[in-house]
Structure formats: C-alpha cells, structure tokens
Amino acid sequence: MEKFDAIVIGSGQGGTPLAKKLAGKGRKTAIIEQRYIGGTCINDGCTPTKTMIASAKVAHTVAHSEKWGITTPGFTVDLPFIIARKNDIVLRFRNSAAKGLTQTPGLTVIYGSAAFSGEKIITVTSSDGGEQQLTAPLIFINTGAAPHIPNIPGLEEVPWLTSTTLLDEVTLPQDLIILGGSYIALEMGQLYQRLGSNVTIVETSPQLVSKEDPDVAAVIRNFLEEEGIRIYTGATTTGIQPTTAGIQLNLITGDTHTSITGSHILLATGRTPATAALQLQNTGVTTDERGYIQVNDQLETSVPGIYALGDVKGGPAFTHISYNDHLLLYKNLFENANLSVLDRQVPYCMFTDPQLGRIGITAHTATREGIPVKIACLGMDKVARAIETGTTTGFMKAIVHAHTGQILGAAIIGTEGGEIMSVLQMAMAGGVTATQLRGMIFAHPLYTESLNNLFMTLEK
Template sequence: MRKFDAIVIGSGQGGVPLAKKLAKAGWQTAIVEKRWIGGTCINDGCTPTKSMIACGAAAHVIANSQEWGITVSDFKVDLEKIVQRKNKVVESFRGGATKGMEKTEGLSIIYGEAVFTGEKTLNVILKDGGEEAITAPHIFINTGTLPKIPPVPGLDTIKYLTNTSIMELTKLPSHLVIMGSGYIGLEFGQLFRRLGSQVTIIDRGKQLLKHEDEDVAAAVKKVMETSGVTMHTGANVQKVEQIGDTIRLQFTANGENLTITGSHLLVAIGRTPQSTSLQPEKAGLALDDKGYFKVNDQLETNVSGIYVLGDVKGGPEFTHISYNDYLVLYKRLVNKEDTSIKDRPVPYCMFTDPQLGRIGLTEKAAKEAGYDVKVACLDMTRVARAIETGNTQGFMKAVINANDDKLLGVAILGPEGGEVMSVMQMAMLGGITAKQLREMIFAHPLYSESINNLFMTLEK
C-alpha cells in the first residue's frame, strides 16, 4: 500500500490547486482522477458551454445585423465547426491544467476510480488496468455531480441528451425539447434557438429560477420568449416515447393535457452527487438524504481528516465556490489560519443574453430575514450604454438595508450583468452605502456608470 500525506479524489476546480499547493508545501500528495483533469468546469461545464454560447451570440448579431444598419444577405451555421472550436478550447484548458500538475514535485497523478476500503484507505481501479491501494491521514473529496435523471415513464427507453452529450452533436436539432429551466436549460435553450433550432422548455416550477425574486424571474422568462423559445411552466411530464425519429412527450400544464413532439430531448432538471460510488460507508462517512457529504463550516466530514470540496458537498454548486473551498482548506491546514465557509458571499452569473448576475439577498429573502428594505430598480432602456449598443433587455435591482443604507443584495439582468454585479459585490464587501454609489464617479459611458442612476431612483 502506497502511503501519502494527502490524497485528493477528483481533479475539479478545488482539487487541482489544492493538490498542487499541498505538494509545494512539502506534503507527499496523490490526486486520483477517473476521467480527465479539470473536472466538470473545464470538460463539461463552464469552458465548453461559454465557448458555444459565444458562437450563438455571433449568430444572433449576424441574424439581426439590420438593427445596426448592416445588411447580411445570408449566413450558415456549421455546428460541426462550432463543436470543433469548443473542443479546441477545452483541450487547451485541460492540457494546461494537466501539464501544471505533471511538473509539480511531490504530486502523483493516478488515473482510475477510487473506492474506500477503510477510514483512511482507498483502492483505485486503474484506468490502464490493475489496482492500487493507497492511504493518507488527510483525504479530500472533490468528485462533483452528474446529471439527475427523473423517473419519467419511457425516459429510459429513448436516447435523451444531457449537458455533456448535447455538446457533441454535429447536426442541429430541428426541434430541441428541454426538461428543466435552470441555468443549464435556459443557457442551452437560448443557444440552440439562436443557432436555428426550434426550442421548447418544460419545467415543473410555476416560476423560472425559483430562488430569484418574481420580477427577476419574469424578466428572464420574457428574455427567453423574446429569443423565440416556447416556455411551459407548472408542467409535469407524464410519459416520454420514441416515435420513429422523433420524441413525444405527454405532460400536464395549468390543468391541460398537452403533447409535444421534438427531434431531440435534453434532460436538465438538476444534478446528483457522485458520492455513493466511492463506497463512503466503508469509511464511516455520513451523507444527507440527497446523497451529498455532510460537512461542517471547515469542510470537514464526520470523520476527522476527511474533507469535501465543491459540488459533492451540496450548497451552492458553482466553480468559484469549489475554488474558494480550496483556499479555506489550504489556509486552515497549512497556514493554520482560522478559516471557514460561514457567511461567505456567493456571487453567480447565468450566461443567457443578457446575463443575470446575482449577489447577496433577494428582496423576498431580505424581508423574510426581518430587514427594513429599500429597493432600487432601473430598466436597461434607461441605461445609456445599453441604448448605444442596442442591448436594452433586462433591468438592474438593488436591495438596501434602510437602517444603514448598505447593500443587502443585487440582481443585474443586462448586458455584462455579471461584470456590473462584481462591481456591486466589491461595494458590499467594502460597506459602501447606496448614497456613496449614487455619487461615485464612474467612467462614461460604461454599464457600471448606470449604478449612479440606479440609486438615484431612491430619491423619488
């Protein structure tokens, strides 16, 4: 049995930098990866989807070029070339991450699938054949999640798509039906509509993006419908079946029985943790009722010395949170700092066009928490930069604590919404008040300059 100081299972956005930093700190470290270095973000998530979304944005500008006084008589979408471009970007990112790990002294990369055999022992079924037993006093789990597949009658008999397989299509779907209206469903829905597919989204929730305020969710729905996407909310799929080359879904929505037929079906109802395949029970590790590892505010499980990073612990499932998990653990274990994930800010961005950037509390959550709130809203039709660029969909919203004039939360649905949200995040962390933001000098005519006008709405 090979002995290490630390073993990292999974090479996602938390596992890779943690393994490298531990090795550089003198810990003999092993990282076990069953597939590719980089985890979901590089291989199946952020990197490939945003690469393809950029192509969708280009198609949208060309298709609507007359709005900017440019006439394009005809254009063609080559999905195969779009996928090739995406693959090139992914391979570049993955290759860079792999090379960085390979040249790190004290770090061993083991390709294979790990399972616990005891509290601090693992058996790895090697990718190239054979097995290897390894052990370490410190074990870090960074195995992420997989697409969640619902128990819909007939679904197991058809060739449905997931967020991974849809990006390997080389022929454009004539009609893409999507189950689920979370970030994955909405981003892919708008992307394929822009590339030329008919798109229908079916979701169980009565409101899109159930964690957002109703006005934000309604505005996002309007964006999708304006893009040409058909939306069915409050829907429950009863049956799925293959009819020749098409897929037929029977569902109920708002008391009606409906049927829809599409060429392809994307299942995007959520994610499920990759935890049980590790055989955590052999290490005595506790899972919650959804299969996520239970951790404390220091990311430690119920077994001393075993920690969890990223999506497989539940909570906010974002790449940047996984990366911050690594910082929390490294600072705590190596630098002996008193770090914790408690009360950390959770910014996020949905990459529809326009983007939805979010940080802090929603208006609803702030009121439920007992705050006396003020709300500032500014439509993007009143933002100079948005008017000049011809991108006026969406609005800006800020929730303010009326007692101290500081920000509680922000939603920016607009062009570069994530970038504007990040400016507001810095203001929140710095304790800057709404009045200060209203009077702050921003370069003209940036989108961020509209922050002045957003808080001027409070003067009415």
C-alpha cells in the first residue's frame, strides 16, 4: 500500500487545481482519473457544447442575414467538420490540463477506477485489471455526475442519446425529441434546431426552466418556438416504442393523450452523482437518497478528513462552483480562512441565444420569503445597443430591496446576458446600490449602459 499525504479522486475543475496546490504545498499527492483529465466541463460539457453552439450561431445568422441587409445564396452545414473542430478544441484543453498535472512536482497521476476498501484506503483498478492500494489522511472526492436515465416503460427497446453521446453523432438527427426542459435541454435543442434538425422538447414541469420566474420562462419559450422548436410542458411520458416511422413517445398533458414520433431521443432529464462505484459503505461517508455525498458548509463529509467538491456533492452543478469549492478547501486548510459555501454568490448563465444570465434570488423567492422588494425591468427593445445590432429579444430584470436599494438578484435575457449579469454580480458583492448604478457612467453604447435606464424604471 502506497502512502500519500492527500488523494484526489477525479480530475474535474475542482480536483485538478486542488491537487496541484496540495502538491505545491509540499504534500505528496495522488490524483486518480477513471476516464479523461478535465472532467465533464472540458470533455462533455462547457467546452464542446459552447464550441458547437458557436457554429449554430453562425448558421442562424447566415440564414437570417437579410435582416441586416446581407443576401446569401444559401449554405450547407458540415456536421463532421463541426464535430472535428469541437474534438480538436476539447483535445487541446484536455492535453493542456493533463500536462499541467504531470509536470507538477510531488503529484502522481493514476488512471483507473477508484473504490474505498477501508475508511481511508482506496483501491484503484486499471483498465487492464491491475490493482493498487493507496491511503492518505486527506481525501477529496471530485467524481462529478453523469446523465440521469429515467425509468420510462419501453425505453430499453429503443436507441437513445445523452448530452455526452449526442456530441459525437456526425449524422444530423432529422427529428430530435428531447426529454427535459432545463438548461442542458434548451441549449442542445436550439443548437440542433439551428443546424437543421426538427426539435421537439418534452418537459414534465408546467414551465421550462422551472427554477426561474414565469416571465423569464415565457420569454425563453417564445424565442425557441419562434425558431421552430415544438414544446410540450406539463407533459408526462407514459411509454416509448419503436415503430416503422421511428421512435414513438406517448404523452399525457393534462387530460390529453398525445403521441409524437422522432428519429432520435435525447435524454436531458437531469444528472446522477458518480458515487455508486466508490463503495462509500466501506468508509462511512453518507449520501442522500439520490446518491449525492452529504457535506457540511465547509465541504467535509461525515468522515473527518474526507471532503467532496463539485457536482458529486449536489447543490449548484456548475463548473465555476466546482472551481470555487477547491479554493474554499485550500484556503480553509492552509490559510485558516474559515470560509463557508453559505456565504458565496451563485451566478450562472444558460447559453441559448439570447443568453440567460442569473444571479441572486428570483422575484418568486422574494415573495415566498416575505422580502420587501421592488422589481426593475427593461425590455431589450429599449436598449440602444440591442436595437443597433438587431438583437432585441429579452429583457433586463433586477430584484431590489425596497428599503435599502441593495440589488438582491437579477435575470438578464439578451445578447451577452451573462456579461451584463456579471456587472450586477460585482455590484451586489461590493454593496453598490440600484441608485448608484442608475447614475453611474458606462461607456456608450454598451449593453451594460442600459443599467442606467433599468434602474430608472424604479422611479415610475
């Protein structure tokens, strides 16, 4: 058994920088990776999807170029080229991350599947069946999550895709049915609709992106439907079956029974934590009923010295949260920072076109919790930059404390909505009030300049 000072299981966006920092502090460290260095973000998530979304954006712009006075005779979509471009960028990022690990003194990279065989004993099984045992007083679990496969009658009888496998399909799905109506589903739906698929989205909740305010969900639904995507909400899939025409889904929406047929099905119904293979019962680390590792507000599990970071612990499943997890752990362990996950902001962005940038609480949350607020709202059709660029879909919305003027949350639907949201995030962090932003000088004619006008709506 090889002894280390620290072991990191999983090389995602939290595990990789943490392992490097641990080794940099003189700790003999091992990082174990079952598949590819870089985790979901680089290999299956952010990097490949945003690369392909860029291609879809170009296709959409060319298809509607007459809107800007440009006439094109036509165009073709070269999906194999798009996939190859995506793969090249993924490989570049992955190799860079792997090089950073292997060149770190005091850090050992081990490929294989990790499982606990004792409280702080890990057995790693390599692809050829070989085994080695490791132990360390500090263990960090960063194994992430994988696409959830729902229990639907007949699903086992048809081929289906996930957000991982779809990205390697070099033949464009003719009629793509997507089960799920949240961030991954909507990004993928618009992406493939723009590349030429006929997309149908089926969501069980009454609205898309169920965690967002209804007005946000309504605008998103509207622009997706305007692009030709069919959307069913409040729809339960009762069965799936192969037919001569393709794959048939049987739905119930209210009292209505409907059948729809597609050539492909994408399962985008959430994520499942990658904990089953860890054999956590051998170490006493507790999980919830869905398999997510339970941690305290400083990311320590039920076993002292064992921590979890990233998607495997539940909570906000975003790359930037995983990265922040590693900073919290490092600062608490080596700088006595006493940081807590309860104190941090959770910004996020959905990369549809236009984007949804989100920070802080929603209006619905404010009402539910009895927080006195004012709502500032400004349509993108009132934003000079949006009018000039011909991208007026969406709105800016901010939740402002009625008494202090502090910004409590924001939703920005619009071109570069995530960037505009980030300005409001910094204002929230710095205690800059709505009144101050209303009078602040921004460069003209940025999208952000219209924050002046957004907060002027509070005066009406």
